[in-house]
Amino acid sequence: MRPFRFGVDLVVPGSRAEWVEKCRKAEDLGYDVVAAADHVGMAPPFPALVLAAEATERVRLNTFVLNACFHNPVLLARDVTGTDQFTAGRLELGIGAGYVEAEFHAAGIEWGTPGQRFARLERAVAELKRAFADPDHRPAPVRPEGPPLLxxxxxxxxxxxxxxxxxxxxxxxxxxxxxxxxxxxxxxxxxxxxxxxxxxxxxxxxxxxxxxxxxxxxxxxxxxxxxxxxxxxxxxxxxxxxxxxxxxxxxxxxxxxxxxxxxxxxxxxxxxxxxxxxxxxxxxxxxxxxx
Structure with missing residues (x-):
């Protein structure tokens, strides 16, 4: 049996002080993971997690979950490995295909079919795996295999x-x-x-x-x-x-x-x-x- 782990997905945007306070609160309450969502109108996930790392000592930091369709896969690999470095290897990478059609329209991104959205997710995962395995990729991930993938x-x-x-x-x-x-x-x-x-x-x-x-x-x-x-x-x-x-x-x-x-x-x-x-x-x- 794996030991229990508990995470909280933070979805309410706010000031720097408010974000720091709730990240510290989650850690004090015994949570193992602090996560940031990836939705229009919420905190940007990578800066939010870097700030969470600065405000806490123990918790893992998770993107719960990135919308693969919002991100260029090559640039996403850069942002992931850079955030992994800035959080000292505490990053866990959650990623999915996106599900809120109105957000695609708001961002000017084609909604497409479920198959097309899945293909974008599949491409993003492949590019991330390729970047993690490349010894010349910069920034380099903390672990050679990259952060744990959800x-x-x-x-x-x-x-x-x-x-x-x-x-x-x-x-x-x-x-x-x-x-x-x-x-x-x-x-x-x-x-x-x-x-x-x-x-x-x-x-x-x-x-x-x-x-x-x-x-x-x-x-x-x-x-x-x-x-x-x-x-x-x-x-x-x-x-x-x-x-x-x-x-x-x-x-x-x-x-x-x-x-x-x-x-x-x-x-x-x-x-x-x-x-x-x-x-x-x-x-x-x-x-x-x-x-």
């Missing part, structure tokens, strides 16, 4: 790509079909199937598995919290939501037990929450410290 999603193509190249495979926990304007989560069976699909594609290769947690509510009224989530996610029943590791509800001890079961049954040991849940997950992290 690739994730839910579709077959991206999970196969992750199984081939990634050090960390990330699962979004979302459903295959989405309803406009409404959260759509994969049920327990669908999530388990995606993990099993990835394991078969890995063919015995050992990687870390990451899951994005969409809801965290530490409460003595677990049923009431699940019913509130059900109003936002009506496609799944209350009992189904209670089984999901993407919906963490109940006392800190109960949620800790749930994550222990998830690690045992699915092999997922690395969990990431969004910034709103930064303080909510902290007592669970305390329960699982050293596990």
């Amino acid at each position: 690739l994730g999603g839910r579709g077959d193509r991206v999970l196969k790509l992750a199984a081939k190249h990634a050090d960390i495979v990330g699962f979004t926990g979302t459903a295959a079909t989405k309803v406009e304007g409404r959260m759509s989560l994969a049920g327990p069976a669908e999530l388990a199937e995606r993990v099993e699909f990835t394991r078969k594609a890995l063919n015995g290769r050992d990687v870390e598995l990451n899951l994005l947690v969409h809801v965290t509510r530490i409460t003595d009224d677990r049923r009431g919290a699940l019913e509130a989530v059900h109003e936002r996610v009506p496609d799944l029943g209350v009992d189904e939501l209670g089984e999901l590791p993407t919906v963490l509800t109940g006392s800190a001890a109960a949620v800790a037990d749930q994550l222990l079961r998830t690690r045992e049954t699915l092999g997922i040991s690395y969990f990431t929450v969004i910034e709103d849940d930064l303080t909510r997950l902290a007592p669970v992290i305390e329960h699982l410290r050293g596990r």
